[in-house]
Amino acid sequence: MINSLKYNLVGILTVICMVVAYTAEEKIIKLITGSLLIIALIFSLIETQRSIELSSGQKQLSWIILIPLLSLVGYLYKIYE
Amino acid sequence: MKEFKYSNEKAKKVMKTQMITKIPLILIASFAGLYIANSKNNMIFSNKLVLSLTLLICLIAVSIGLFLGIKNGTKMLLQNIYKVTETSIERVTPSGKSINIAFNTIDNHKIHKKGLLISAKKKNILIPIELDEYNVLSTLILKQIK
Numbered sequence: 632m633i634n635s636l637k638y639n640l641v642g643i644l645t646v647i648c649m650v651v652a653y654t655a656e657e658k659i660i661k662l663i664t665g666s667l668l669i670i671a672l673i674f675s676l677i678e679t680q681r682s683i684e685l686s687s688g689q690k691q692l693s694w695i696i697l698i699p700l701l702s703l704v705g706y707l708y709k710i711y712e
Numbered sequence: 713m714k715e716f717k718y719s720n721e722k723a724k725k726v727m728k729t730q731m732i733t734k735i736p737l738i739l740i741a742s743f744a745g746l747y748i749a750n751s752k753n754n755m756i757f758s759n760k761l762v763l764s765l766t767l768l769i770c771l772i773a774v775s776i777g778l779f780l781g782i783k784n785g786t787k788m789l790l791q792n793i794y795k796v797t798e799t800s801i802e803r804v805t806p807s808g809k810s811i812n813i814a815f816n817t818i819d820n821h822k823i824h825k826k827g828l829l830i831s832a833k834k835k836n837i838l839i840p841i842e843l844d845e846y847n848v849l850s851t852l853i854l855k856q857i858k
Contacts, residue, residue: 642737646744653748686788686806 645671652703658710665707672700714852716794719844720786726842727785731778738777742770794839796852801830803837811835815856828853 645668652665679685679693718726746766750756756763791806800814813832820831828839828850839849 639733639737643740646737646741650744650748654751683805683807683809683811684788686791689784689788690807 653706661710662707665703669700669703669707672696672703676700713795713797714849716796716843716845716849718789718792718840718842720790722842722844723786723789724782726789726840727782730785731782734781735778738774742774746770794837794843794849796849798856801837801853811837813837815853818857821854821857823850830857 648664648668648671652661652668655661655664676693676696679696680690682690685693746756749766756766788806791804793804795802795804799816800812802810802812804810813830813835817832818830819833822829822831824838825841826838827841827843827846830837830839830853839846839853843849
């Protein structure tokens with residue numbers, strides 16, 4: 632139960648980062664939360680690929696994370712262009 | 713050598729419980745997505761038809777996600793196999809890799825709420841309480857450790 636609460640809290644923090652990155656008006660806040668989100672997505676992808684608990688099919692499916700990751704990178708790049 | 717696995721019913725029950733604990737997070741993420749989509753031009757919340765259609769699509773997507781999550785998770789749990797020999801315990805994971813701990817290398821063991829945790833050098837194996845014949849397996853291991 633404690634573990635699931637911990638994972639849910641990490642998930643909620645990630646969602647908050649996503650909302651702030653897309654809706655904040657200050658560029659610096661967008662950059663900070665966006666960067667945190669990018670780190671979280673990359674970390675998640677690496678952990679999924681390294682995990683011995685997941686089957687190869689699930690590992691292949693996790694590459695789908697690249698879609699929101701690249702869209703976020705593009706969004707932040709566009710802001711600072 | 714003896715093998716222990718999850719039964720189909722227990723694996724399904726475990727996955728259902730895990731998915732239920734994830735529902736609040738999924739709902740929060742869905743509403744956050746709606747909020748982001750609406751933040752640009754207030755298109756979703758100002759139009760009742762668009763709002764109801766969006767909510768319906770979200771509900772269908774979440775339901776399909778939960779259903780597939782339970783199905784794939786159950787399949788994954790069923791691929792976990794615990795093999796006990798006279799000298800060691802081996803856990804075969806869904807990826808096909810296995811963790812092997814010899815009984816004479818076990819540093820620590822603890823009975824948790826979730827099951828029996830065996831620790832050796834840089835290796836851990838948790839024997840989940842939901843496993844079929846958990847009592848037989850844990851007794852066998854504890855006897856070997858002593």
